[in-house]
Amino acid sequence: MDILKAINLTKIYGEAETKVEAVKNASFTVSKGEFISIVGPSGSGKSTLLNLLGALDHPTSGKVYIDGRDIVTMREKELSVFRRRNIGFVFQAFNLVPELNVEENMMLPLLLDYKKPDRVYMNELLDILGLRERKHYLPNQLSGGQQQRVAIGRALATKPALILADEPTGNLDTKNSRDVIDLLKLSVERYNQTLIMITHNPNFASVADRVLNVEDGVVMELGGTAQ
Numbered sequence: 001m002d003i004l005k006a007i008n009l010t011k012i013y014g015e016a017e018t019k020v021e022a023v024k025n026a027s028f029t030v031s032k033g034e035f036i037s038i039v040g041p042s043g044s045g046k047s048t049l050l051n052l053l054g055a056l057d058h059p060t061s062g063k064v065y066i067d068g069r070d071i072v073t074m075r076e077k078e079l080s081v082f083r084r085r086n087i088g089f090v091f092q093a094f095n096l097v098p099e100l101n102v103e104e105n106m107m108l109p110l111l112l113d114y115k116k117p118d119r120v121y122m123n124e125l126l127d128i129l130g131l132r133e134r135k136h137y138l139p140n141q142l143s144g145g146q147q148q149r150v151a152i153g154r155a156l157a158t159k160p161a162l163i164l165a166d167e168p169t170g171n172l173d174t175k176n177s178r179d180v181i182d183l184l185k186l187s188v189e190r191y192n193q194t195l196i197m198i199t200h201n202p203n204f205a206s207v208a209d210r211v212l213n214v215e216d217g218v219v220m221e222l223g224g225t226a227q
């Protein structure tokens, strides 16, 4: 079953001499449960593509369907609820709320939805992320790597169907990076989630089921044409 379908997705920034075709006519589908990695040089359009897939940015043309829903034409209000319930985002910038502690930051998407956090699952996440002893700390009392792990915990807290991650290990050392990838993989397998992850690390790209290569805005399946 397809969880995501992109059709002729194009994003153009600017006009005339400042015009940048960041994503050019990308079409591909992602099945439920797949782990896709996105690779490609800096400035090739990876983040732009991911933002389009998560409806954080609006395409110049083309379509994105998530679970059969057209997210391009969805209204902003409906979209923000849809995103919160179905997509977990992990960015390089953690976007943690400075006034909330580790646990509160992780539970925020649930609380915004008036959902009761699953205590057992939250504790499991805190354990796996190595944050249990830090759960009452504020973001500014944490290292960069710890903040990144809180952001990952927040993305996983709602058990979203789709996880979109933009270099989630960009600020971590090798050991922590490996742990984070293992955690994401574990979560994906256990909850039958789908993970689309941008990475510059060829080792992490190779643990994915499929690799999409972005070059100069063109998205290609590595070893063939994107389907």
Ligand SMILES: Nc1ncnc2c1ncn2[C@@H]1O[C@H](COP(=O)(O)OP(=O)(O)OP(=O)(O)O)[C@@H](O)[C@H]1O
Pocket: 013, 014, 020, 021, 022, 040, 041, 042, 043, 044, 045, 046, 047, 048, 049
């Ligand atoms: N808001 C914007 N306005 C104008 N141009 C933009 C904007 N965002 C991105 N671009 C341009 O689109 C192109 C693709 O950028 P993008 O951030 O998607 O690259 P990337 O592959 O994620 O690079 P990196 O690996 O360095 O993160 C770049 O040339 C960039 O300058």
Ligand SMILES: [Mg+2]
Pocket: 046, 047, 048, 166
């Ligand atoms: Mg980027």
